[in-house]
Amino acid sequence: MSATLEILPMSSWVDTGGKPLVIAGPCSAETEEQVWETATQIKALGYANVLRAGVWKPRTRPGSFEGMGEAALPWLAAVKKETGLPIAVEVATPQHVELALKYGIDILWIGARTTVNPFNVQDLADALQGVDVPVLIKNPVNPDLALWIGAFERINRAGIKKLGAIHRGFSNAQETKYRNSPMWNIAIELKTMFPELPMIGDPSHMAGKRAYLFEIAQRALDLNYDGLIIESHCNPDKAWSDAAQQLTPAALGEMLHELHVRKPEYGTDYINQLEQLRSKLDNLDRELLEILGTRMSLVEQLGEYKRDNNVAVLQMDRWRQLRKNRADLGKQMNLYPDFVEELFELIHMASIRKQTEVMNSTPAA
Numbered sequence: 001m002s003a004t005l006e007i008l009p010m011s012s013w014v015d016t017g018g019k020p021l022v023i024a025g026p027c028s029a030e031t032e033e034q035v036w037e038t039a040t041q042i043k044a045l046g047y048a049n050v051l052r053a054g055v056w057k058p059r060t061r062p063g064s065f066e067g068m069g070e071a072a073l074p075w076l077a078a079v080k081k082e083t084g085l086p087i088a089v090e091v092a093t094p095q096h097v098e099l100a101l102k103y104g105i106d107i108l109w110i111g112a113r114t115t116v117n118p119f120n121v122q123d124l125a126d127a128l129q130g131v132d133v134p135v136l137i138k139n140p141v142n143p144d145l146a147l148w149i150g151a152f153e154r155i156n157r158a159g160i161k162k163l164g165a166i167h168r169g170f171s172n173a174q175e176t177k178y179r180n181s182p183m184w185n186i187a188i189e190l191k192t193m194f195p196e197l198p199m200i201g202d203p204s205h206m207a208g209k210r211a212y213l214f215e216i217a218q219r220a221l222d223l224n225y226d227g228l229i230i231e232s233h234c235n236p237d238k239a240w241s242d243a244a245q246q247l248t249p250a251a252l253g254e255m256l257h258e259l260h261v262r263k264p265e266y267g268t269d270y271i272n273q274l275e276q277l278r279s280k281l282d283n284l285d286r287e288l289l290e291i292l293g294t295r296m297s298l299v300e301q302l303g304e305y306k307r308d309n310n311v312a313v314l315q316m317d318r319w320r321q322l323r324k325n326r327a328d329l330g331k332q333m334n335l336y337p338d339f340v341e342e343l344f345e346l347i348h349m350a351s352i353r354k355q356t357e358v359m360n361s362t363p364a365a
């Protein structure tokens, strides 16, 4: 997939003093007092660069609290004046965009349930035409990188160059430890395609529970994310939405203090050591590929034998036996079991592909 985005650096819309961006605030703006108390406590921590609050809440089932709507916008405008912190809210319709801009909201984000729908995203892009406001786009709820990229393209084509990605994790079909599966590989792929796109981790929505926030936030920083967006509420247990994943500003401060920010690059003092290790890896990878090449030519010979004797490509007994044997070997070598399993699944699929080609070719005379 190839795509181009014109992106301005994060420093063009927020000053973090070279540190990771911290966006914090309640899941929802509930009352004027709650917004005020939470915002002033967050400001006092000294860590946050931006204050977040949900005003329009897309909820899974009807009957849940769906946000205070426009009524909450003057509260946010007032805390912005008091704290000096820029405000970020989620927008899902052109009317939300219009109202947010009317009340001087500084940063907009598009939620995961909106990113899934190109019609919705295009409506937002049309409403943003000619407006200079940073827009952060959450990953779609389903693990579809192209859909996420498509949303960036639509918003970018409307002239928005102050863009950022929020990685909030992907819906689970089954019960898992986290509320949403991080699937870090998808965010890494996006970052690989668009290195200049700021990547912001959303531990709150991945974790779903306070207890897991730290490990996810640290993982995001280990991957050199540009920032974190974390839900914080002055009285989290009484929150009207997402109570289990919010934490008090004081607990947020402790967590942020404990997190380690990694250096993006090695220092010059490590360069020699690093180069030696990398050149060993280069040699090993070459050997690995040579071995895979040799394996594939044996598989091809087996394929010719199968073709000439009219034997099926897929040999289930052999494959089952092989899988078990390689998993045991991998265990002895201290390799991650799921890694070994996936590796041999890929190898086997490539064998099947090669032998299917051989099967359908005519033997050399």
Ligand SMILES: O=C(O)C(=O)C[C@]1(C(=O)O)C=C[C@@H](O)C=C1
Pocket (backbone or CB within 6 Å): 299, 302, 303, 313, 314, 315, 316, 318, 319, 322, 347, 348, 351, 352, 355
């Ligand atoms: O053992 C065979 O019959 C093979 O063709 C080799 C191989 C493999 O890649 O190891 C490929 C396809 C079969 O389903 C099982 C195993």
